[in-house]
Amino acid sequence: MAIRVVSGTGHEWLLTEQIGSGSEGVVYAVGSGGGDSPALVAKLVPAPADPAAYRRRIERLVRQRREPRTVQLLAGEPSRLAWPLAAVTTVRRGVDGYLMPDMRAAFGPFARLLTPAARQRLLPGATWATALAAAAALARLLAELHAEGYVVGDLKPDNLWVDERGRVGMADVDSWQFQDGREAFGGRMRTPGYTAPERIGAAGAPPEPASDDFVLAVLVHQLLMSGLHPFAGHPRDGSPYLSLDDNVLRGRCRLTARDSVALPRAAAPADLLPRSLAALFRSAFARSPRPRPGAAEWARALEGELAPGRLVTCAVNARHRHTVERPWCPWCDQAQRGGDSYPAPPPGPVAAAPRRRPLPTDRSAERR
Structure with missing residues (x-):
């Protein structure tokens, strides 16, 4: 059943099918306006904790879209952010929400970049270079957001988008923490497995750029390690596995405490990382209070690993790309242990070569 929504200026749109849902809202396709109308979707939030505050949040984000700091963030094609374009309300039930660009257009x-099966099916040309590019793009985008005073707060795969070139987009802008004049709009959302240790179990702890930086490191690790969460694994001390968050709080991480967890034999090898990135991960996940690497530092390091001469293509499998620092292919090592994160494409049917008509000077014809 279609849903009609209206903006404060009286413009109406028709929402058609439901295309997604999250902890607070539901996303719908917006009926095409024809011509060159941009592809739009709408997010409706049926029961916000404070409806008036939520409406004000959306209105401020819509207004900020025209401010210089946001114009810069939204520059370029494709747009990297599903920024609120207009606040809307359903005509019948008065549910609030907003229109935003449809990230599926680009x-x-x-x-789909985090598991071998999804990559092979949906991104067949993806290699480790694609993962590096996506990690660098995500870090650069987050660095730009932090520089303009935005804190994502609930950074996670479900809020992110990627294309075949490793370009990254971000949605759920309405959950960010930001300032508008003298009014502060806090962020309270968090997701298990994607929460910095200082926010785990602390219901009132607001997000900070440093908490975003912790989750960025988690996501970069997943990209570079074929989906492996840095705090995955069964505790080696005999304790029961409870959750990723429990492992985070107890510092169970292969990169910072090698013997703290047991992982499947076919997991991506830890030593596939360039030294500079391995050092950043150890700093990001250290239990000491020293500052974590920021998003801009991650972006510089990741972009450096994409520089000419920093990546090598395996002689056995062209899908296997790895750092020049590694004298042999880590993905072939992984394949020998029962898993291959970037398997070679299956051989297709070989078409029979057309039979040539022998020419008078073709001596091969005489031998047939």
Whole structure:
């Protein structure tokens, strides 16, 4: 059943099919306006904790879209952010929400880059270089957001988009923490497995750029390690596995405490990382209070690993790309242990070569 929504200026749109849902809202396709109308979707939030505050949040984000700091963030094609374009309300039930660009026009779900099966099916040309590019793009985008005073707060794969070139987009802008004049709009959302340790179990702890930086490191690790969460694994001390968050709080991470967790034999090898990135991960996940690497530092390091001469193509499998620092292919090592994150494409049917008509000077014809 179609849903009609109206903006404060009286413009109406028709929402058609439901295309997604999250912890607070539901996303719908917006009926095409024809011509060169941009592809739009609408997010409706049926029961916000404070409806008036939520409406004010959306109105401020819509207004900020025209401010210089946001214009810069939205520059370029494709747009990297599903920024609120107009606040809307359903005509019958008065449910609030907003229109935003349809990220599906240029991107696909971020998760398709995190598993071999999804990559092979949906991004058949993806290599480790694609993962590096996506990690660099995500870090650069987050660095730009932090520089303009935005804190994502609930950074996770479900809010991210990626294309075949490794370009990254971000949605759920309405959950960010930001300032508008003298009014502060806090962020309270968090997701298990994608929460910095200082916010785990602390219901009132607001997000900070440093908490975003922790989750960025988690996502970069997943991209570079074929989906492996840095705090995945069964505790080696005999404790029961409870959750990723429990492992985070107890510092169970292969990169910072090698013997703290047991992982499947076919997991991506830890030593596939360039030294500079391995050092950043150890700093990001260290239990000491020293500052974590920021998003801009991650972006510089990741972009450096994409520089000419920093990547090598395996002689056995062209899908296997790895750092020049590694004298042999880590993905072939992984394949020998029962898993291959970037398998070679299956051989297709070989078409029979057309039979040539022998020419008078073709001596091969005489031998047939």
